[in-house]
Amino acid sequence: MIGYTGRVTxxxxxxxxxxxxxxxxERVGTEAFLAYLAVPGDQLPVGTPVVVVEYQPPRTVFVAPTTG
Known part of the structure; x- marks a missing residue:
């Protein structure tokens, strides 16, 4: 999961x-995950592209906004 990209919903x-x-x-699609900020900072509004920095099974990810 680390390094995968997604969008804030x-x-x-x-x-x-x-x-x-x-x-x-691997599952040929998208899946919903509970999300927390990987680094404290500003809120990420709906639609923000993100990258998974940490994964905690079964459905929790820590994300950061993508750069570039």
Missing amino acids: GRVGEGLVGEVMVHVP
């Missing part, structure tokens, strides 16, 4: 549990 921020849809090539 439920605002992610400090003190918030957000939601992201992550593209999972």
Whole structure:
């Protein structure tokens, strides 16, 4: 899961549990995960592209906004 990309579908921020849809090539589609900020900072609004920095099974990811 680490390094996979996705989009925020439920605002992610400090003190918030957000939601992201992550593209999972092995399953040929996207899946929803609970999401937390990997690095404290600004909230990530809906639609923000993100990258998975850490994965905690079964459905929790820590994300950072993609750069570039």
